[in-house]
Amino acid sequence: MNSQTAPVLSIRNLSKTLGKNRILSGITLDVRPGEIFGFLGPNGSGKTTTIKLMLGLLRIDEGSISICGHDVSTDFEAAMENIGGIIENPEMYKYLTGRENLELYARMYGKPDRERISELVRLVRLEARINDKISKYSLGMKQRLGIAQALLNRPKLLVLDEPTNGLDPAGIKELRDILRELAHTESVAVFISSHQLAELDLMCDRVGIIDRGVLLDTMTIDQVRNAGEGGLTTVSIEVESGRPVPAELAETFRYEGPGLLKGQTEREKIPETVAALCAAGFRIYSVTSLKHSIEDVFLSLTSEYTPAGGGGTPGYAPKPSSPSAGVYVPGAAAPGGTSAGVYVPGAAPEGPAGEQTPAPGVDVPEGASAGTPSADFGKEENEK
Amino acid sequence: MNLLVKNELIKIVRQTSFKVMVIIFAVLVAALPLLSVALNNIVDLFPDYYNDATYLQESAEDCRQNGEMSGWIFYTARVQQYRFFEDHGISDSSAEYQLFSDLLLSAYTARAAVSLFANGTFKSVEDFLERDNWNIASYMLNVASEMDLLESGESGESGEAGASTEPVYSAHEHPQLTEELLSQISERITSYVSSVENRILSFDIRSYYNDKLSDAEAYAEAVRQSAADAENLYKAAEDDPSIAQNKKDLLRSEAESLALELEGAENSLWGIRLLKERSSPYRGWEYNTVFGIITRASTRLGETGALDRETYEANPFSESYMTDEPMTYEEYLEYVERERSDARQAIGLARYSLENNNPLPSSLEMSGKKSWQTQITSAISWSTILMIVIAGTSLASEYSSGTIRLLLIRPRKRYKILLSKFLAIGTVWLIMAAGAYAVLFLLNLLLVGRDMFVSDLLWIGGRAVAVNSLLRTFVIMLEDMLVASLHVIFAILLASLIRRAALSIALPILVMQLGSSVQYACIALHSAFGKWITWTPFPYGELTLFRTDATSDYLASGDFVSSLMAEAFPYSVVRDFSPAIGLCWAAVIAAAWITLTFVSFTKQQIKN
Structure with missing residues (x-):
């Protein structure tokens, strides 16, 4: 893998309107081979719509999606040869057995390969129940069978819409292992949508955050981890209580509670900080570097604009009372031509994640991907 | 694609309800021939007291003890009649029975009645009439006329059409006359009874045909003479400038009418001669074809001579009694011409049938072929309902169960996916239909009749054409399926548009049911609406009614159901409708439905 690897999935300036509702505005992103891309957003933010557009279930209004270089609109069959997926709940034919369902879908790619089917059944650990009818399956078993059917054609891109719905913790871990294995040993790119943050945290190489149809940001998981302010790391130090903070540390550290010092410092200064505390006679029980989780980033990106549960208003309209949340341009020409206003996050000088979010909004010019964060992150990821 | x-x-076969539907269909199909046999033999299902000698005897005795002497007369006569036929081994389907049983019964009735006068049970005719029994009175009159005691004597062949036994006077109003008749009857009754019995025992179908033939010959000869005279009269007048044109028209009309009458008479003669030469069995298919179709159509043909304009316009209602408003003379000519060609068609088909030993289904007591064809039409219409359910479910369930999503994300164009559904539904339907075709063929062959391999006769281009029946029945089945496919395609179209099974199934079934009502309405009203309605698709919801020919106006055909239909919708009513128009419409509409379905399915977005 290198930076020159062509993206498996390339979405350019994608917009979609259903009825009067503008569902997506100018989504642009790339997913490269072997990458697990988490697509994160509250309910109703446009995740499933994006996936349906990728799989040809909805018509693309504006922009384009190509899979392994094949445009979904104009070269549907070739594009679908390279993609496998589940959308929402993987509903299959209840009156057929699991194996019959797999055979049925396999036939849509050509002659069914029994060996491949057995291999997938083993992969998703359904050997014992594969000859039962789907109507007797639990939701978790259906999800696993859904993954098996998505892999029948050895896709370059696996698209999973909320795949952990209905899975128990063990199932989620299994799924995670399966996906990691596929991505890292077979170079399958995985595009996985979820509103459950913890899952993606553990699974993904990169995440994109979408809210009300606008892709707010994409970043690598390392960037998420270090998404503190100004590159400082938050450190909490457990000490015996009662001692005053030494003067040289007083600017950065203070007591958060009895015996718990907390402050932000450069990573390189942590050993010195500890030494200084020791010198001041502190007994130190633990030093913890607090990493950012996706949740922090997600909430900081979306909290300004998203009522709990998301969905609702067309377009992406921040509350007027939050001046720092980018600029709301009423009536700005939205792709697709709706009259709803368009949020242009990049226009905000000090947006919540402004520095990392140049313009994932509507105005990304075609072919400008080299300068977008997603391309950069991709490079970093590849260089690792 | 495969x-x-x-x-x-x-998917179709494994849906659980499919198997149930197929089983129901199979049971219904297998039941059809049984039902048909049952309907045709429905009389056998009831106790046959009329043919139970012990019961008759006991009833006579009961009546005698209760003083119901008219009842005693009836039962006694009947039991004697029954015993006579039984003793001489004459079955009730034989010519002797059919021709003479009523005559014999009236003779025995008279003998029994007379015996009551002789032994003093009845003192006077008033006494007799007081315990009135009009049946017996009419039998008495019958005997009287047969004995030439009455002037209006009819032929005694009461089994034959036209042998009226209506009393010429009322016995109540003329007790003297009745008494007189009774006394005359009683004098001659014994010899009369034995003469009737002898007539039955010496019956010979050949001499029966001989009598018929000589009647027909005499009639034909008489008509031939009149026709020649009329022709000469007209020819003489034609070039005579002194004769007015309207007089010439009258003469020509008369000559033409007589020529037609002669044509009919010759045809009847031909038919009866054929029966005599072949010694055809009484009420066999040849007999039925001659007396059921040829002689009746010949009579009709003889009546289709057009009146001349002056005569017609003097009394236009004379020929157009069926309508409120009289036809114009031109309409009248058209009408007469049509009647004439129908009569000729019936004669032509019947003659072809006789010449080629190819019985028409209607001429047979039980026609397996006709039942088979009727039942296939029923089977197709049932299978259509099943296919509407299967087709509607096949597509709508993909949406309602959400499987449509995983179906459409495969590297296959949507039109191919839809086409595969159409092909699968078509395959299932063809298999079901072919199964019904074979099962019904076998069952009808075994249970109903053996004329399955007899060719169908069609009237094409003014002449009879024999068509292989197995092939034609198969084509009929395909035609019915083409017409019915509109409903199935409609169900798929609806499923694609509304994505709900219930309505996609209910609506086509509703339309299908409405179709037959609309068809009946079109037929009933087409004389009012005009002929244009036969060019619209509305009358062609089903084609069965229009697959008929002129013979059906004279001999209602085959099994119970089709004879009912033939009676309700005779050829003269449905002749303007053509199955070919219906088929063309079906093809056009099917193409439109299919196009719409494909456009809808390939353009639609899967939003949920």
């Missing part, structure tokens, strides 16, 4: 069709077949 693999896609296989997928759709698996």
Whole structure:
């Protein structure tokens, strides 16, 4: 893998309107081979719509999606040869057995390969129940069978819409292992949508955050981890209580509670900080570097604009009372031509994640991907 | 594509309700011939007291003890009649029975009645009439006329059409006359009874045909003479400038009418001669064809001579009694011409049938072929309902269960996926239909009649054409399926548009049911609406009614159901409708429905 690897999935300036509702505005992103891309957003933010557009279930209004270089609109069959997926709940034919369902879908790619089917059944650990009818399956078993059917054609891109719905913790871990294995040993790119943050945290190489149809940001998981302010790391130090903070540390550290010092410092200064505390006679029980989780980033990106549960208003309209949340341009020409206003996050000088979010909004010019964060992150990821 | 069709077949067959539907269909199909046999023999299902000698005897005795002497007369006569036929081994389907049983019964009735006068049970005719029994009175009159005691004597062949036994006077109003008749009857009754019995025992179908033939010959000869005279009269007048044109028209009309009458008479003669030469059995198919179709159509043909304009316009209602407003003379000519060609068609088909030993189904007591064809039409219409359910479910369930999503994300164009559904549904339907075709063929062959391999006769281009019946029945089945396919395609179209099974199934079934009502309305009203309605698609919801010919106006055909239909919708009513128009419409509408379905399915977005 290198930076020159062509993206498996390339979405350019994608917009979609259903009825009067503008569902997506100018989504642009790339997913490269072997990458697990988490697509994160509250309910109703446009995740499933994006996936349906990728799989040809909805018509693309504006922009384009190509899979392994094949445009979904104009070269549907070739594009679908390279993609496998589940959308929402993987509903299959209840009156057929699991194996019959797999055979049925396999036939849509050509002659069914029994060996491949057995291999997938083993992969998703359904050997014992594969000859039962789907109507007797639990939701978790259906999800696993859904993954098996998505892999029948050895896709370059696996698209999973909320795949952990209905899975128990063990199932989620299994799924995670399966996906990691596929991505890292077979170079399958995985595009996985979820509103459950913890899952993606553990699974993904990169995440994109979408809210009300606008892709707010994409970043690598390392960037998420270090998404503190100004590159400082938050450190909490457990000490015996009662001692005053030494003067040289007083600017950065203070007591958060009895015996718990907390402050932000450069990573390189942590050993010195500890030494200084020791010198001041502190007994130190633990030093913890607090990493950012996706949740922090997600909430900081979306909290300004998203009522709990998301969905609702067309377009992406921040509350007027939050001046720092980018600029709301009423009536700005939205792709697709709706009259709803368009949020242009990049226009905000000090947006919540402004520095990392140049313009994932509507105005990304075609072919400008080299300068977008997603391309950069991709490079970093590849260089690792 | 094969693999896609296989997928759709698996889905159809594995849906649990499919098996139940197929079983129901199979049971219904297998029941059809049984039902047909049962309907045709429905009389046998009731106790046959009329043919139970012990019961008759006991009833006579009961009546005698209760003083119901008219009842005693009836039962006594009947039991004697029954015993006579039984003793001489004459079955009730034989010519002797059919021709003479009523005559014999009236003779025995008279003998029994007379015996009551002789032994003093009845003192006077008033006494007799007081315990009135009009049946017996009419039998008495019958005997009287047969004995030439009455002037209006009819031929005694009461079994034959036209042998009226209506009393010429009322016995109540003329007790003297009745008394007189009774006394005359009683004098001659014994010899009369034995003469009737002898007539039955010496019956010979050949001499029966001989009598018929000589009647027909005499009639034909008489008509031939009149026709020649009329022709000469007209020819003489034609070039005579002194004769007015309207007089010439009258003469020509008369000559033409007589020529037609002669044509009919010659045809009847031909038919009866054929029966005599072949010594055809009484009430056999040849007999039925001659007396059921040829002689009646010949009579009709003889009546289709057009009146001349002056005569017609003097009394236009004379020929157009069926309508409120009289036809114009031109309409009248058209009408007469049509009647004439129908009569000729019936004669032509019947003659072809006789010449080629190819019985028309209607001429047979039980026609397996006719039942088979009727039942296939029923089977197709039932299978259509099943196919509407299967087709509607096949597509709508993909939406309602959400499987449509995983179906459409495969590297197959949507039109191919839809096409595979169409092909799978078509395959299932063809298999079901072919199964019904074979099962009904075998059952009708075994249970109903053996004329399955007899060719069908069609009237094409003014002449009879024999068509292989197995092939034609198969084509009929395909035609019915083409017409019915509109409903099935409609169900798929609806499923694609509204994505709900219930309505996609209910609506086509509703339309299908409405179709037959609309068809009946079109037929009933087409004389009012005009002929244009036969060019619209509305009358062609089903084609069965229009697959008929002129013979059906004279001999209602085959089994119970089709004879009912033939009676309700005779050829003269449905002749303007053509199955070919219906088929063309079906093809056009099917193409439109299919196009709409494909456009809808390939353009639609899967939003949920």
